Amino acid sequence: xxxxxxxxxxxxxxxxxxxxxxxxxxxxxxxxxxxxxxxxxxxxxxxxxxxxxxxxxxxxxxxxxxxxxxxxxxxxxxxxxxxxxxxxxxxxxxxxxxxxxxxxxxxxxxxxxxx
Amino acid sequence: xxxxxxxxxxxxxxxxxxxxxxxxxxxxxxxxxxxxxxxxxxxxxxxxxxxxxxxxxxxxxxxxxxxxxxxxxxxxxxxxxxxxxxxxxxxxxxxxxxxxxxxxxxxxx
Numbered sequence: 001x002x003x004x005x006x007x008x009x010x011x012x013x014x015x016x017x018x019x020x021x022x023x024x025x026x027x028x029x030x031x032x033x034x035x036x037x038x039x040x041x042x043x044x045x046x047x048x049x050x051x052x053x054x055x056x057x058x059x060x061x062x063x064x065x066x067x068x069x070x071x072x073x074x075x076x077x078x079x080x081x082x083x084x085x086x087x088x089x090x091x092x093x094x095x096x097x098x099x100x101x102x103x104x105x106x107x108x109x110x111x112x113x114x115x
Numbered sequence: 116x117x118x119x120x121x122x123x124x125x126x127x128x129x130x131x132x133x134x135x136x137x138x139x140x141x142x143x144x145x146x147x148x149x150x151x152x153x154x155x156x157x158x159x160x161x162x163x164x165x166x167x168x169x170x171x172x173x174x175x176x177x178x179x180x181x182x183x184x185x186x187x188x189x190x191x192x193x194x195x196x197x198x199x200x201x202x203x204x205x206x207x208x209x210x211x212x213x214x215x216x217x218x219x220x221x222x223x224x
Contacts (some may be wrong), residue, residue, distance in 0.1 A: 004158070033211065042202060043159070043214035056211050090158050104212065106151075106158030 002027065004093050004107030012113045018079040021110045025072050025093030031055075032074040033104060034066060037088040046089075049074055079113075086114045121215025122135050130223050134172035134192040138220045141186065145207035148181065150190045153202045153217075162203070163190070195222045 005024040013019050025032050033056075034046040045058040049068035066076045072093075078085055088111050092104040118137045140148075150166035151188040151194045165172045165179045165188065172179045192199055196221040200222050 035212075043206075043212075044212070049210060058128045058211070065133075087189045103161065106160065107140050108156070 004091055006091050006110050007088075008110060009080065009108065010111045010113075012115060013081050014115050015081055015083060017081050018077065019081060019112060021076045021078075021089055021091075021112070023074045023076070023091030023093075023107060025074070025091075026095075027085040029093035029105075030096045031073050031090045031094040032068055032072065033094070034076050035090040036060070036075070036091065037090055038086075043090070046076070049077055061078055081114045085087070085112065087112060088102050118223065119205060119213050119215045121179045121205050121218060121219060124216070125219045126221070128195045130195065130197060130222055130224050131156045132195050132222075133208060134190075134195045134220055134222070136190045136197070136205070136220075137187065137201055138207075138215050139185075139187045140205070140213075142209070142213075143186070145213075145219065147208040148179070148188050148207050149205045149212070150177075150179065150210070151214075154203065168170065192220075195220075197222045197224050 007022045031050045033048040033062045035043050037043045047054040047066050052068045058084055063079045088109040090106050090109045092106045094104050119171045122137050150162045151159035152162045153159040163174050163177045163179055165181050167183050170181050176193045181188045206212045
């Protein structure tokens with residue numbers, strides 16, 4: 001089975017722009033979670049989608065949003081980029097058994113640099 | 116509170132030695148405690164996990180010890196190998212994962 005796929009792998013944007021990141025979960029997985037990883041704050045939970053509905057949300061401003069499509073693929077959008085948004089954005093998918101945090105499989109991440 | 120505190124920040128061990136990483140949590144509602152391993156340029160990979168009804172779980176060279184009353188859990192890597200050099204994250208979860216700050220492990224050959 002193919003793993004979690006994230007595109008693009010690297011992205012450079014300037015302050016004020018917006019960005020959309022994409023995540024394709026493992027085939028058959030219906031839950032997709034997004035995390036932000038920075039050296040200072042570590043790994044922080046952004047939000048989780050299950051069957052096209054946001055199920056959980058972390059403590060991030062409204063500039064961070066996401067959605068999930070009927071094929072379970074998910075996108076994350078960050079509007080009005082700030083320098084502090086520079087991070088590795090990780091997507092993780094979970095199998096449909098309960099859809100909880102256990103057995104999350106992470107993708108390689110998208111490295112976003114904001115100049 | 117949702118914090119998970121992890122120590123040490125970095126660890127250097129000789130090949131064949133034991134690596135020990137500790138984590139402490141505050142929220143007693145957490146019911147799932149995984150450890151993740153992350154290599155540079157890769158996403159975290161689940162290494163081993165435990166539920167609070169078990170005090171120890173062993174998988175190969177990796178062991179989780181869990182102390183519910185102290186709200187602490189630890190990862191032991193026996194016979195550490197240079198290939199184990201990576202960043203290790205503990206996490207705790209109820210509905211979503213809350214991660215520790217990570218430990219950079221270096222195993223010297």
